Amino acid sequence: MYATTYYAATSLDDAVAKLKSDEDAKFLAGGQTLIATMKQRLAAPTILIDVTKIPELKGIAVEGDRLVIGAASKHSEVSMSSVVKGAIPSLSGLAATIGDPAVRNMGTMGGSLANNDPAADYPAAAMALDAIFTTTKGTYSAADFFTGIFETALAEDEILVKISYQVPRKAAYEKFRNQASRYSLCSVFVAQLADGPRVAVTGSGNNGVFRVPEMEAALAADWSPAAVTSVKIDPDTMLSDMHGSAEYRAHLVPVLAGRAVTKAG
Template structure:
């Protein structure tokens, strides 16, 4: 690691003030991406600003047909929330499949979406459910928030404060995980919303998470068989040492069928 100063913010105001004073400061939520990046010397910030203990950025609340999750809420808290499971069990199950116990006890939903790793799980749920990402400045629809590989619409000094999910009729997430990292080689989130079916794919797009509109149209008949016969262009997908684009294209169809079946089982 390069030398840096560590600071911990007690309030959101403290964090915003510190960011305004130091353009080279980097926020740390759970540190599950940042710490490995620092170890590999891929980042050299002047200051690491820890915002993980800002209580105002934590917690889960269910209000009518909406669920609000504070940005610093850890994956294990999302997975274990009884209130959330009563209305949106698929999101609890998604959180329970992230990484390993260490990652789930440290990683946060805000850190995950702000990093927008192309193989992360939460971006798929945000896009499929039509979530709203709130920051200290504004509210952004998920489709405007995620802009590319490791890229978001966040501006310098802007902090994610919460994510709000509309409660759908049904929702489920199915992924084919890398056996070592548990990142998604392919993950598909399917939701039956008031506006119809929505399908989001993570782990495979060349530009990161994306909606699969052909599947959404096919799922006007909401059953696993509606996916049969659909294909996705491998040229739109990524290839790496773990899986090629053709393999991922096939997996997307399989994971989509599994997600629909899981959604119908609830």
């Protein structure tokens, strides 16, 4: 691991100014990806700018028909929050499946979403729950925020401040884990929103998280497991690796979607 300087930012302006002072500086949230990358000597930031102590990035609250979560909220905080459990139980349950206790007590929602790992859990919730991302430069819809595997619309000097999720009428998340890493091999989040159903898949798409319009249309006509289990997924749109072929993942999507609909009720 390369030597680096740790800096705890006290405000959003402070963090951005510190980043601009050194071209090799990096923002640090939970560090679950960045620190591991540094240990492998694949990254060597000169300054690690810790943004988790910035007050504007904290807090969990219901505002109207939306659940608003500060980007520095840890997975454990999301999973145990009575506010999250009351508004969107499935989001609380999702957070509880992330990694292990050590990861959940260090990793943050904002860090996970900004990293946009193809096997991350939160992107599926963001897509299914019509998330709005507020940053230091503006706002993004979930569709505009995620731009590809490990890619988002965030600029280098842009900080994710909070995420706002629409409170659904009902929702559920069904996760198929890699038993070694506990990352999602294929997972599906289904939600019944005010404007209709949404179905989002993570862990499987060759371009990252994605929605399944065919399943959404089927659920709009008939909210039942049978409506989604009959929908076929094109293997050409799916990831294929040592953990599972594209065909296997394509098979899993409707199976997991059906289970999620059953769980949602």
